[in-house]
Amino acid sequence: MADKRRVILDAAVRVFARDGYHTSRVGDIAEEAGIAHGLLYHYFASKDEVLATIFRENWGELIGAFHRVEASGEPADEQLRGIAKTLLRSWRNDADLVRVLVREVARSPQLQAQVDEVGEVFLTIQRVIERGQADGVFREDVDPRLASWIVYGGLEEILTGWVLGQLPDGDEEVARAERTIIDVVCSGLAATPS
């Protein structure tokens, strides 16, 4: 008797993760959810809206988590660690969801509507880096905007490695990935003691 809407969304995540958005049929989602495919249109206007909903709900949560890190008052390098943790641990929490977000959304075709929300993730990282520079923790000869893209790219690529099964993804390895990227990025950004 769980909320059908949720059931459908969860099923859709599994199906999109398995087959990709374009190649999965509405009927597949319905079957996975254990409903007739017509019922999906009782809850969603279209297949597109299902994907958009998955994106909106979960990406919003990610942004929230990032903002909480940002507001924590920790030093900038610790905040970067917090962001890395949030992103990388989401893999263990819900691998299928990460699969969908990484593959379908991050570089979707007409992302006009999503650009703002995706951009907010980059902006948060950028602000953390800028604060680190202002506090003297990070070097100032690096463009924070570019740096934020590089940092996010490193994180996303690790997720991609796990999504594609090309990088080991046990608890151990997730922790190591976290350590590694923070090590590299933070010493790469570190202020050189003059």
Add this chain to the structure above:
Amino acid sequence: MADKRRVILDAAVRVFARDGYHTSRVGDIAEEAGIAHGLLYHYFASKDEVLATIFRENWGELIGAFHRVEASGEPADEQLRGIAKTLLRSWRNDADLVRVLVREVARSPQLQAQVDEVGEVFLTIQRVIERGQADGVFREDVDPRLASWIVYGGLEEILTGWVLGQLPDGDEEVARAERTIIDVVCSGLAATPS
């Protein structure tokens, strides 16, 4: 009287770059190439094969360029710079091609066949990092495999920023991106003088 095959491939790159693989029709490619769509099947077995050909031909070239850098005998950090140059400058060379490779191929659905060739790019970066560690240029407490994914991710994300029009991509900025990512990565990987 140019080779029709080439004409079709070039047209396909433009169309895939504009509309994405799944949403672009064979007829669109044909129109862009100035031929009847039936003729496409004279040169290619299917729409899939067109994309696969685009990938194979161009990715192979990228791997070749990477291998040339690797064989250059330069120190590891210079080799990383060479790799970054190769990848980032490809944007100015052929933006549409980069668009297609980044969006359609790097995380395509059934990439079983492509995994080897994609993997070779990571392996090359990994070998460069390992050589840097052996030569004492890079710190040894970082897993070269993970580091290669992080480095590639940073590079690809910058390309993505350009693809999405979210990062400025003038000559100036491309050069700066090159400098920035190498700065960050190389000092992030640098051996700490003990």
Add this chain to the structure above:
DNA sequence: GAGGCGGTTGACTGACCGTTCAATCGCCGA
């Protein structure tokens, strides 16, 4: 100028799939 042949055309087919909707179910309140 006849014959042949690779290149080229575009109408057509067959299948697929998102979406609609009329019919049915089953719960609940009166």
Add this chain to the structure above:
DNA sequence: TCGGCGATTGAACGGTCAGTCAACCGCCTC
């Protein structure tokens, strides 16, 4: 027990496209 209504079903529709194929073109050769 009845009526009503939201939830649910799945057959049918409509449109889209990848891929096929029979005909045609124009160039070359003999």
